Amino acid sequence: MDGPTSDLCRELEARGVSRREFLGFCSAMAVMIGLPKSAAAAIADALENKPKPTLVWLEFQDCAGNTESFLRSSKPSAAEVVLDLLSIDYHETIMAAAGHRAEEALESVVKNKQGQYIAVVEGSIPTGANGAYCTIGGKSALQIANEVCSNAAAVIAVGTCATFGGLPAASPNPTGALGVADAVPGIKTQINLSACPVNAENLTATVVYFLTYGRWPATDALNRPLFAYGKSIHDNCERRAHYDSGQYVEQWGDEAHRQGHCLYKMGCKGPVSFQNCPNVGWNDNTSWPIACGHGCIGCAEPDFWDKMTPFYAHLPGFPGFGKASNIDKVGFWGTVGVAAAFGTHTLIHLGKKLVGSGGEDKPADPTKGSEGGDA
Amino acid sequence: MTPPTTTAGGARPEVSYRAKDETGGLERVYVWDAVVRLTHWIIMLAILIQAVTGIYIGRPFFIPAGAEDQQFVMGTMKVVHSYTAIVFTLAVLVRVGWMFVGSYYARWHQFVPASARRRRDVWSMLKFYTFLSREPPLNVGHNPLAGLTYLLVFALYFTMIVTGLALYSVGAGVSYMKMWDFLLPILGGAQTARWIHHIAMWLLLGFFAHHIWSAILVSRSEGHGLIDSMFSGYKFLPRSWRKRDE
Numbered sequence: 001m002d003g004p005t006s007d008l009c010r011e012l013e014a015r016g017v018s019r020r021e022f023l024g025f026c027s028a029m030a031v032m033i034g035l036p037k038s039a040a041a042a043i044a045d046a047l048e049n050k051p052k053p054t055l056v057w058l059e060f061q062d063c064a065g066n067t068e069s070f071l072r073s074s075k076p077s078a079a080e081v082v083l084d085l086l087s088i089d090y091h092e093t094i095m096a097a098a099g100h101r102a103e104e105a106l107e108s109v110v111k112n113k114q115g116q117y118i119a120v121v122e123g124s125i126p127t128g129a130n131g132a133y134c135t136i137g138g139k140s141a142l143q144i145a146n147e148v149c150s151n152a153a154a155v156i157a158v159g160t161c162a163t164f165g166g167l168p169a170a171s172p173n174p175t176g177a178l179g180v181a182d183a184v185p186g187i188k189t190q191i192n193l194s195a196c197p198v199n200a201e202n203l204t205a206t207v208v209y210f211l212t213y214g215r216w217p218a219t220d221a222l223n224r225p226l227f228a229y230g231k232s233i234h235d236n237c238e239r240r241a242h243y244d245s246g247q248y249v250e251q252w253g254d255e256a257h258r259q260g261h262c263l264y265k266m267g268c269k270g271p272v273s274f275q276n277c278p279n280v281g282w283n284d285n286t287s288w289p290i291a292c293g294h295g296c297i298g299c300a301e302p303d304f305w306d307k308m309t310p311f312y313a314h315l316p317g318f319p320g321f322g323k324a325s326n327i328d329k330v331g332f333w334g335t336v337g338v339a340a341a342f343g344t345h346t347l348i349h350l351g352k353k354l355v356g357s358g359g360e361d362k363p364a365d366p367t368k369g370s371e372g373g374d375a
Numbered sequence: 376m377t378p379p380t381t382t383a384g385g386a387r388p389e390v391s392y393r394a395k396d397e398t399g400g401l402e403r404v405y406v407w408d409a410v411v412r413l414t415h416w417i418i419m420l421a422i423l424i425q426a427v428t429g430i431y432i433g434r435p436f437f438i439p440a441g442a443e444d445q446q447f448v449m450g451t452m453k454v455v456h457s458y459t460a461i462v463f464t465l466a467v468l469v470r471v472g473w474m475f476v477g478s479y480y481a482r483w484h485q486f487v488p489a490s491a492r493r494r495r496d497v498w499s500m501l502k503f504y505t506f507l508s509r510e511p512p513l514n515v516g517h518n519p520l521a522g523l524t525y526l527l528v529f530a531l532y533f534t535m536i537v538t539g540l541a542l543y544s545v546g547a548g549v550s551y552m553k554m555w556d557f558l559l560p561i562l563g564g565a566q567t568a569r570w571i572h573h574i575a576m577w578l579l580l581g582f583f584a585h586h587i588w589s590a591i592l593v594s595r596s597e598g599h600g601l602i603d604s605m606f607s608g609y610k611f612l613p614r615s616w617r618k619r620d621e
Contacts, residue, residue, distance in 0.1 A: 329579025
């Protein structure tokens with residue numbers, strides 16, 4: 001190989017990532033976005049030669065789980081190099097600068113690169129108490145989000161907190177937390193990458209797509225890229241055959257559980273959750289929740305903490321009967337109740353008629369007028 | 376007791392109709408046309424099939440033994456559920472359309488208590504059910520309370536159809552079924568759609584229990600062959616009663 005020709009090549013070499021590995025990464029990205037393998041060359045070309053956009057990473061009400069997910073590769077991978085090479089001018093967790101210096105970096109990006117930078121947002125934005133629940137450098141999260149997101153070329157909301165409010169917005173939502181789109185209305189381009197945390201592969205693929213084509217991938221109604229959120233977990237699940245055949249785990253650790261049968265009866269939310277976990281996996285595709293024998297909790301869906309709970313039950317409870325109540329039990333006994341009520345009604349009716357007509361089951365005497373029996 | 380007559384000139388007489396107004400004898404009146412009867416029984420059968428398969432889909436109570444490639448229990452249940460849903464949806468749509476083009480007793484005014492008399496009879500019927508009166512108000516077609524109830528039942532049908540289409544769109548393989556996924560955010564997500572689908576099913580089953588009992592009860596009280604009429608289309612009514620509605 002000749003000497004490195006671009007920043008990316010130099011960086012790959014310095015980190016010990018081979019050219020072969022880099023091209024393998026480009027192929028994987030092409031496949032993930034849903035392009036033919038031949039697109040890998042275009043991706044490699046774009047990554048090597050196109051100017052890198054500036055990126056700022058904002059953290060609000062979050063646990064830094066998305067940052068962790070994104071930084072915790074087991075070895076320096078091509079993906080990491082690509083993301084590192086994005087000019088990350090502001091990221092509270094990994095930046096060297098602190099205090100006023102850090103805030104200056106953010107301000108200069110907003111001022112000097114208006115409409116050109118990408119803002120990645122992690123964590124929900126509290127709106128209660130005038131935003132006092134989350135302040136950075138004397139400004140509330142809401143102020144910062146308004147300044148930074150409305151001047152960005154595009155906003156990528158990573159994790160369920162930033163996209164839909166997530167855990168902080170779960171009932172009763174004490175801080176008035178909102179997702180970015182709700183807190184900062186009027187953002188022109190927003191890509192939502194929900195999940196708790198975001199899958200770093202999906203973030204990388206979204207950025208690679210943008211670098212290659214200069215536009216953002218097609219999205220669903222919730223602004224999530226279709227390549228990652230176009231299919232339900234259930235439809236790609238490796239245990240799907242057990243679902244269709246009717247073989248279910250009924251208790252943790254039972255024989256079916258040991259055999260790897262379907263977790264549907266244990267409250268798996270795979271059928272109502274959209275993400276590509278079964279295909280892409282987590283932690284360098286070592287595993288994912290259902291492969292470890294635990295049902296999906298639907299973390300990528302709006303309000304999942306309110307709507308997908310109880311995590312180990314098929315459906316939420318019935319209002320007034322408690323969160324853990326079983327709607328089908330309530331419904332069953334309700335139906336039995338209705339049947340019993342009408343049965344009793346008929347018995348009373350027949351009883352009254354028997355009394356009224358002297359015990360004979362015959363039509364009432366028409367000459368008796370309105371006071372007569374009525375059957 | 377004299378049989379009611381219409382006054383000359385066509386003005387509707389304010390006559391109190393009773394079950395005992397039978398001294399003029401009974402006549403056979405064609406009330407329910409073929410479409411009404413057919414859709415009634417198709418919808419009933421479809422609901423029963425969908426309730427049984429749907430309860431299994433919600434809570435698979437039977438778990439077959441053996442290798443998974445030899446079984447297709449859940450798959451079969453879902454196929455039957457979906458195909459029956461097509462029949463059900465079409466039957467409901469036909470019946471709703473028939474409310475506007477069908478015969479007199481199939482029409483929308485039998486369901487919506489638009490006239491003062493039908494509104495009054497809603498209360499009379501409630502009084503009958505709560506033992507406050509011994510006489511059900513007499514109507515040739517649906518009694519107004521029943522008609523009102525069926526409006527709610529049709530609302531439940533549409534709830535089932537809408538949530539069912541939304542849930543089907545999650546895994547749909549063809550574009551004209553996939554497009555229904557626009558319903559998912561409106562319904563609050565697939566999990567909430569599922570939850571609504573379950574509640575609506577139990578309400579329909581509750582209605583089913585109520586419907587059978589009240590049909591038997593009213594049929595006996597009126598003595599006009601209400602249940603038979605859903606098969607034959609004919610009720611046996613005291614002479615000239617049908618003029619009441621015409």
